[in-house]
Structures are given as structure tokens and as C-alpha cells.
Amino acid sequence: MSNNKTPEQLNRRKFLKVAGAASAAAGGLGIGLWSVESGKDPMSHTGEESFQGATQYFNRTKFEVDLPPYEKIGPTRRVDARTEVIFSRIGRLRQEWDDENGIDGLSDDLKAYYEKHPHYLKSDLEYFREVLPKWREDRQKYQDKYVLTHAWNNAMGSVWPPGIPDSEPPEIADFPWTAPGQLARKYKMKSPEKTAELIKQMAYQFGSTLVGITKLNPDWVYKHTMRNRGIDVNKPLDVPEHWEYAIVVGTPMSWDPFYANPTYGSSRESYAKTRIAAYRLAAFIKELGYAARPHTPAGDYDLMVVPIAIDAGLAEQGRHGVLVTPEMGSNIRPAVVTTNIPVKTDKPISFGVEDFCRTCKICADQCPTGAISTEDKVEVRGYRRWQIDISKCHNFWYSNLGNVGCRLCLTSCPYSRKSNWLHRGAMKVSANDPTGLSHGILTDLQQRFYPAPDAEKYFIPSMGGSNASYRKPPHWLQVDEYIDFSGGAK
Amino acid sequence: MTIITSGLFWFILGILFCIALVGFKIWMEDRGVKMVWWKWGLTVIWIAFAGFAIAFAGVSIGENEMTAAGMGGLIFGIAVIVSGFIFWRLLHLGKA
Numbered sequence: 001m002s003n004n005k006t007p008e009q010l011n012r013r014k015f016l017k018v019a020g021a022a023s024a025a026a027g028g029l030g031i032g033l034w035s036v037e038s039g040k041d042p043m044s045h046t047g048e049e050s051f052q053g054a055t056q057y058f059n060r061t062k063f064e065v066d067l068p069p070y071e072k073i074g075p076t077r078r079v080d081a082r083t084e085v086i087f088s089r090i091g092r093l094r095q096e097w098d099d100e101n102g103i104d105g106l107s108d109d110l111k112a113y114y115e116k117h118p119h120y121l122k123s124d125l126e127y128f129r130e131v132l133p134k135w136r137e138d139r140q141k142y143q144d145k146y147v148l149t150h151a152w153n154n155a156m157g158s159v160w161p162p163g164i165p166d167s168e169p170p171e172i173a174d175f176p177w178t179a180p181g182q183l184a185r186k187y188k189m190k191s192p193e194k195t196a197e198l199i200k201q202m203a204y205q206f207g208s209t210l211v212g213i214t215k216l217n218p219d220w221v222y223k224h225t226m227r228n229r230g231i232d233v234n235k236p237l238d239v240p241e242h243w244e245y246a247i248v249v250g251t252p253m254s255w256d257p258f259y260a261n262p263t264y265g266s267s268r269e270s271y272a273k274t275r276i277a278a279y280r281l282a283a284f285i286k287e288l289g290y291a292a293r294p295h296t297p298a299g300d301y302d303l304m305v306v307p308i309a310i311d312a313g314l315a316e317q318g319r320h321g322v323l324v325t326p327e328m329g330s331n332i333r334p335a336v337v338t339t340n341i342p343v344k345t346d347k348p349i350s351f352g353v354e355d356f357c358r359t360c361k362i363c364a365d366q367c368p369t370g371a372i373s374t375e376d377k378v379e380v381r382g383y384r385r386w387q388i389d390i391s392k393c394h395n396f397w398y399s400n401l402g403n404v405g406c407r408l409c410l411t412s413c414p415y416s417r418k419s420n421w422l423h424r425g426a427m428k429v430s431a432n433d434p435t436g437l438s439h440g441i442l443t444d445l446q447q448r449f450y451p452a453p454d455a456e457k458y459f460i461p462s463m464g465g466s467n468a469s470y471r472k473p474p475h476w477l478q479v480d481e482y483i484d485f486s487g488g489a490k
Numbered sequence: 491m492t493i494i495t496s497g498l499f500w501f502i503l504g505i506l507f508c509i510a511l512v513g514f515k516i517w518m519e520d521r522g523v524k525m526v527w528w529k530w531g532l533t534v535i536w537i538a539f540a541g542f543a544i545a546f547a548g549v550s551i552g553e554n555e556m557t558a559a560g561m562g563g564l565i566f567g568i569a570v571i572v573s574g575f576i577f578w579r580l581l582h583l584g585k586a
Contacts, residue, residue, distance in 0.1 A: 015512070015515065016512060019508050019511070019512060022508075026500065026501070026504045038498075418553060420549055420552075420553070421545070421549070422545075422546060422549045422550075448561060449550075449555070449557060449558035449561055449562060450555060450557065450558055451557055471554075472554075
């Protein structure tokens with residue numbers, strides 16, 4: 001019978017045989033892989049998917065570097081948070097300023113700071129004189145539109161671990177005392193590697209989305225802290241010996257409101273999640289008998305979190321001065337736990353952000369106050385890094401009607417995309433491109449495919465804007481869907 | 491595990507592609523076109539590109555990024571049609 005077949009029919013039969021066998025093999029393998037993976041899939045932990053660490057999916061090994069991707073170029077100096085951190089500086093200026101005495105009426109250190117940085121004095125005074133009055137006026141006019149996002153923001157921030165008491169210095173607050181003079185039992189850990197594994201899994205369990213560990217570089221600890229927390233802000237801080245390691249945790253802000261910044265997003269909701277995770281982690285480490293101290297949002301830090309997160313391999317610094325992670329871009333609110341538990345540290349990573357940011361500049365274009373420079377990096381306290389004009393940035397926090405802040409640079413960053421195949425794929429192309437050619441193409445695609453309002457439209461109406469947001473808010477933050485304003489003016 | 495690392499996804503996709511490619515081969519033979527290795531290469535590249543264009547528009551709609559969906563769908567869609575036309579002509583080279 002086979003003798004009657006033509007050569008073409010034989011080829012077809014052969015092809016079908018090979019294709020059939022290959023399909024059967026691939027199918028069998030596929031079912032096998034699928035069944036094993038589905039059994040251990042973190043997504044099967046309904047409601048606790050991120051508590052399994054599944055969201056820290058980026059394989060950092062290939063991108064690890066021995067030295068962090070910032071450059072030490074001169075003698076370094078620690079931050080004096082009393083003047084260099086705006087939250088401390090602006091509060092003091094408000095208390096001490098009077099028009100009659102001007103800068104001469106300020107404390108010596110604040111006066112010296114403003115004499116060295118007169119543009120910050122101009123911006124900081126503008127905050128009181130022009131920005132706040134206009135913001136208050138527009139808030140009265142338009143606040144009903146934002147009642148849901150304000151309520152959501154405040155609700156998310158309503159669970160907030162209390163801070164470290166002013167009366168407890170680090171030698172007391174950071175250690176696990178069972179009674180005065182009596183420390184808790186210190187358990188001997190099997191190895192630094194196993195401790196790192198344990199701490200990371202616990203950090204996920206405590207609600208952290210990302211976690212990384214590094215030796216604490218003393219350069220990142222404030223010389224004068226911004227809040228008391230058991231440390232006299234007016235005395236230089238000697239970095240305590242038990243602040244040996246820094247564990248960095250972080251959570252994202254809710255994605256849909258995040259895309260509707262500056263008017264609908266919230267820092268506080270993520271601050272609360274990160275703060276809770278950090279306090280839980282510190283409590284866990286203390287239970288094992290070691291020292292631990294959380295440095296958390298909002299403002300309860302004795303150190304700079306961004307460079308520590310870079311050292312811990314979680315991210316690189318972006319043009320906007322803050323973190324760019326592989327998993328969440330800039331949508332992260334980090335915290336640090338300093339500790340003396342012996343633990344294996346992570347390496348910093350370099351996955352192309354520095355090169356990408358050099359040409360992208362979308363965040364600078366989107367910044368309503370021009371606080372983000374389009375120029376190259378500058379030297380800051382002995383390190384070459386990108387630096388923003390924090391005073392201009394802070395002024396815009398009160399030039400929009402959203403939950404306090406702005407976050408537009410975080411939102412508009414091309415790395416801050418949801419985790420689907422398209423954006424993960426683009427990120428991996430960018431990370432693995434040594435030529436940098438893809439960076440320009442991806443930036444161009446971002447600008448064309450994901451257009452944003454002109455920066456001036458983000459301002460409140462009394463400042464010439466139209467209360468614009470980067471994207472529309474999710475339906476659950478739109479008052480028109482849920483609130484009946486017919487009984488009163490809207 | 492994401493959908494593209496799911497074995498079930500590749501299993502089903504593999505079956506569908508095997509059926510489609512067998513049908514395509516028979517169809518081309520009926521038109522007097524012999525499929526050689528480089529023609530299979532072109533075909534697979536075009537299928538992947540067309541799949542990307544559909545998926546790009548789909549994921550953008552899912553993200554509520556309508557500008558990206560519209561522009562991407564249009565640009566990639568036109569590129570798929572044009573490349574499909576060119577590839578179609580190439581497949582017919584050496585037609586019996």
C-alpha cells in the first residue's frame with residue numbers, strides 16, 4: 001500500500017509525525033511544569049501574594065556590582081538635618097522669621113545656611129507668603145471634589161505605630177530590655193546567610209514588597225538629626241556601634257491613584273504600610289535578642305534612606321533624586337531598620353538607570369516648578385549624584401489640591417509601570433542593552449504613547465493651572481460616582 | 491508564575507500552532523508553494539510580530555492607556571499588514 005504513495009505525501013506524513021511527536025513532548029512537559037508551578041505559585045496565596053516575596057521578581061545577580069553606581073569624588077560630609085532637610089528648616093524659618101530683622105533674626109546655623117543658599121531662602125519664604133494663602137483659598141473652593149481621596153488617605157494613615165520616645169536614647173530604645181539592666185536572651189544564629197534568608201522572608205510576611213540588606217555607611221547618618229527620637233538634635237551624633245547593618249524595606253503606593261497624581265495619589269497610605277513593616281521587623285529582631293531601630297516615614301529618620309537602599313541593591317538613583325527599582329520603578333516608599341544581627345549583605349545593582357536618566361528627562365519636563373535639573377550630576381557632600389531643588393519641589397506640594405505632596409516625578413518615570421509583560425519586557429530590554437540605543441527609543445515611545453498634561457496644568461487655578469492629574473483617578477476616588485452633592489454647593 | 495511561564499499556556503498554544511502550521515503547509519502546497527526552512531522562518535517571525543501587535547493593543551486597553559492602544563494598534567497594525575504583504579510575496583518565490 002505504501003508503494004502507492006507519492007514522495008510529497010511521504011514528506012507530509014513525516015512532517016506530521018515529527019510535529020505530532022514534538023507537540024506531544026512539549027505538551028507533556030508543559031503540563032508537568034504547569035502542575036508543579038501551580039502548586040507552589042505565590043499567586044495561590046489569595047490575599048497574601050506579596051507576603052511570599054513573589055513581587056521581588058527581578059533577578060539582580062546579573063546586575064550586581066561591587067561598588068554602588070554613584071561616585072565618591074571628594075571628602076565627604078554628613079547631613080545637618082536641622083538646615084539641610086527641608087522639613088526641619090522650613091519649620092524653624094516659620095518660627096524665627098520676622099520681616100523687620102530678616103535673615104539677621106535667624107539662629108546662627110539657619111542664617112549661615114541661607115546666606116550660603118539664598119535661592120532657598122527666596123523659595124522657602126515664597127511658601128509662606130504666596131503659596132500657602134493661595135492653596136488655602138483654592139482648597140476651600142474645590143475641596144469637595146477630593147473628599148474621597150482625602151478620606152482614603154487619612155484612613156490609610158490612621159494606623160500608625162508610635163515613634164521612638166524622646167526620652168529613650170538609642171542605647172535604650174534599640175535594645176530588647178526585659179527589665180532595667182536586663183537584656184533579653186540573644187539567640188545564636190546558624191549563619192549570616194541563613195539570617196539574611198530569614199529576615200527577608202519575615203520582611204515579606206510583615207508587609208514589605210522589597211527588601212535588601214547592606215552594611216551601614218556612616219556617611220548616610222545625619223550629623224544632626226531632624227527629630228529628637230532620643231537623640232539631641234543640637235549635638236553631633238556619633239553613629240552608634242550597633243547600627244552596623246541596614247535592612248531596607250519598601251512598599252508601593254496604590255497604583256491607580258498613583259497614576260492620578262498629584263491630585264489623587266497618597267504618600268501616606270504607603271508610608272503607613274512601610275512603617276508598619278519596619279516596626280514589625282525591628283520587633284522581630286529584638287525578639288531574637290539583637291538591637292534594632294526603625295527609621296521610617298514620615299520624617300522619623302536619623303539617616304538618609306535613598307543611598308542606603310542603593311547600597312542594599314534595591315535600586316539606583318534617578319534624575320529626580322530618588323529610587324528607581326526594577327520591579328516598581330519609583331513607586332516605592334522605603335524605610336530602614338538598623339541592627340547588629342550578623343547578616344549577609346546584598347550587593348548594589350546597576351541595571352541601566354543612570355544611562356537612561358541621562359537622556360530621558362521626562363520627570364524634569366513634568367515637574368511643575370522646574371525642581372528637577374536637566375543638567376548632569378553634581379557633587380553633593382563628596383559624592384557625584386543628581387540633586388533636585390527641594391525647596392521648589394516642596395512649594396508644589398502646596399500648589400495642588402491632592403493629598404499633601406506631588407509625586408509627579410515618580411508617576412511619570414518610565415520605569416514606574418505596572419508589572420505586565422509589556423513593561424517588564426521593556427525594562428529588561430533597557431537593563432540588558434549595553435549600547436544605550438534602546439533608551440532613546442523607549443523614552444520616545446513613552447512620550448508618544450503615554451502623553452501627559454503640560455506641567456503648568458497641574459497647578460491650582462489661582463496659580464494658573466487647572467487641577468490636572470497625570471491620569472484620571474480610579475472610579476472609587478471619583479466623588480460623582482458615590483456622593484450626592486445636590487443638597488449643597490459643590 | 492505569570493501566564494507566559496505557565497506550562498498550560500504553552501501546551502495549548504503549542505497545539506494551536508501545530509494545527510495552524512500543518513494547515514498552512516497544506517494550503518501553501520495546494521497553491522504550488524513549497525515551504526523551505528527560510529520561508530518557515532519568515533512565517534514564524536510574522537506570526538510573532540502580529541501576535542505582539544494584538545497583545546500591545548490589548549494590554550494598553552487593559553491598562554486604560556487608550557492613546558497607547560490606538561497609536562500602537564495603528565502603527566504596529568500597519569507594519570503587520572505591510573510586512574505580511576512583503577513576506578507573502580517572498581513566500582511565493584520559486585513557485586512551481
